[in-house]
Amino acid sequence: MTQKTFIQRLKLTDFRNYTQAGLVLDGRHVVLVGKNGAGKTNFMEAISLLSPGRGLRRAVLSDMPRIGATDSFTIFAAVEGMNGEADIGTGTETTEDGNLVRRLRINGSPAKSVDDLTDHLRILWLTPAMDGLFTGPSAERRRFLDRLVLSLDPAHGRRANDFERAMRSRNRLLSEGRFDPSWLSGIEQQMAALGVAMAAARREMLGLLAGLIEADRQTSPFPSAELSLTGFLDELGELPAFELEERYIEVLAQSRHRDAAAGRTLEGPHRADLTVRHIEKNMDAERCSTGEQKALLIGLILAHARLVATMTGFAPILLLDEIAAHLDEGRRAALFDRIDALGGQAFMTGTDVAMFSALGDRAQIVTVEDGSLDV
Numbered sequence: 070m071t072q073k074t075f076i077q078r079l080k081l082t083d084f085r086n087y088t089q090a091g092l093v094l095d096g097r098h099v100v101l102v103g104k105n106g107a108g109k110t111n112f113m114e115a116i117s118l119l120s121p122g123r124g125l126r127r128a129v130l131s132d133m134p135r136i137g138a139t140d141s142f143t144i145f146a147a148v149e150g151m152n153g154e155a156d157i158g159t160g161t162e163t164t165e166d167g168n169l170v171r172r173l174r175i176n177g178s179p180a181k182s183v184d185d186l187t188d189h190l191r192i193l194w195l196t197p198a199m200d201g202l203f204t205g206p207s208a209e210r211r212r213f214l215d216r217l218v219l220s221l222d223p224a225h226g227r228r229a230n231d232f233e234r235a236m237r238s239r240n241r242l243l244s245e246g247r248f249d250p251s252w253l254s255g256i257e258q259q260m261a262a263l264g265v266a267m268a269a270a271r272r273e274m275l276g277l278l279a280g281l282i283e284a285d286r287q288t289s290p291f292p293s294a295e296l297s298l299t300g301f302l303d304e305l306g307e308l309p310a311f312e313l314e315e316r317y318i319e320v321l322a323q324s325r326h327r328d329a330a331a332g333r334t335l336e337g338p339h340r341a342d343l344t345v346r347h348i349e350k351n352m353d354a355e356r357c358s359t360g361e362q363k364a365l366l367i368g369l370i371l372a373h374a375r376l377v378a379t380m381t382g383f384a385p386i387l388l389l390d391e392i393a394a395h396l397d398e399g400r401r402a403a404l405f406d407r408i409d410a411l412g413g414q415a416f417m418t419g420t421d422v423a424m425f426s427a428l429g430d431r432a433q434i435v436t437v438e439d440g441s442l443d444v
């Protein structure tokens with residue numbers, strides 16, 4: 070039995086187009102309705118900042134404070150989270166040397182790391198900006214994949230950051246022509262251990278997700294996705310981890326001159342790609358129609374939300390920006406039923422409240438107008 074996590078209260082100060090806005094919620098789903106430019110996505114972005122990372126727009130911090138305000142914003146949320154009730158506050162602050170930095174307080178005390186947020190909430194999202202995921206650059210798919218892993222395994226983010234840092238040191242040494250074997254092999258060993266662990270975490274998550282998608286195929290109103298990874302470490306994925314590490318260490322050692330010439334590391338988890346196929350059509354997702362791609366993506370997010378609920382025992386919070394826009398009435402109703410069956414709190418946006426009529430009293434309607442919120 071999964072438990073519910075939800076946001077009870079939210080207060081925004083000088084965030085994007087909100088000067089001061091607050092909401093008290095009752096745990097049902099939340100539908101945000103308003104005209105274009107009213108502040109619906111900004112609201113969703115604020116909630117996404119209650120999870121580690123740069124939020125659903127991947128914006129830089131300096132874009133977030135309200136234009137015309139001082140340079141800081143705050144987001145405060147009272148939540149019923151995975152550890153019971155918690156108060157989470159995040160925002161920006163300018164340090165003495167003039168840098169804008171993110172601040173995070175949990176239950177009144179400064180948090181040690183943004184990863185602490187995952188002790189309280191798991192937040193997943195789907196936005197129109199993700200519509201081109203299957204046809205766009207592989208970096209976007211990797212980021213998507215890593216977010217999926219991160220919501221199950223919070224240590225994944227740290228491993229990926231440490232890998233990046235080690236890789237940058239190696240790239241720097243190579244670009245400066247410093248082919249010192251003991252320095253380089255120390256860094257390469259670290260890269261191999263982290264890289265193999267990253268690939269394993271991705272593979273494990275995809276395996277679990279594939280199992281859920283398969284079990285759900287007959288009843289899901291959305292197409293089923295077959296997911297696979299391509300990349301040097303993924304193609305050798307069946308090897309035991311220590312052997313995989315040895316192979317990667319060997320490849321890195323042998324490719325120092327090639328990497329120096331290329332100005333980057335050519336093999337590793339940072340080059341992996343996620344391939345998605347539409348199972349029923351037996352077609353690569355990138356060759357499916359726009360509507361089919363959207364339906365695949367919705368099915369994928371819902372399956373992942375179920376996976377997070379199963380693995381953690383808590384239904385995640387879902388941020389679904391403009392989710393209903395391109396679906397016909399029947400699919401929309403089926404989507405709402407699926408979202409509701411997850412047992413969590415979902416935030417959805419739209420310009421027309423009529424689109425959400427099938428939700429009935431399962432949702433609270435919030436009107437958004439020029440940076441103000443009204444339940």
Ligand SMILES: Nc1ncnc2c1ncn2[C@@H]1O[C@H](COP(=O)(O)OP(=O)(O)OP(=O)(O)O)[C@@H](O)[C@H]1O
Nearest residue numbers: 085086105106107108109110111132133134135136
């Ligand atoms: N830092 C900022 N300060 C003030 N206003 C901002 C800031 N960043 C963005 N905005 C403005 O916030 C407004 C609302 O944007 P938002 O993306 O939330 O709209 P929306 O309601 O989702 O609209 P749509 O239905 O068109 O997607 C926009 O007019 C945007 O220019």
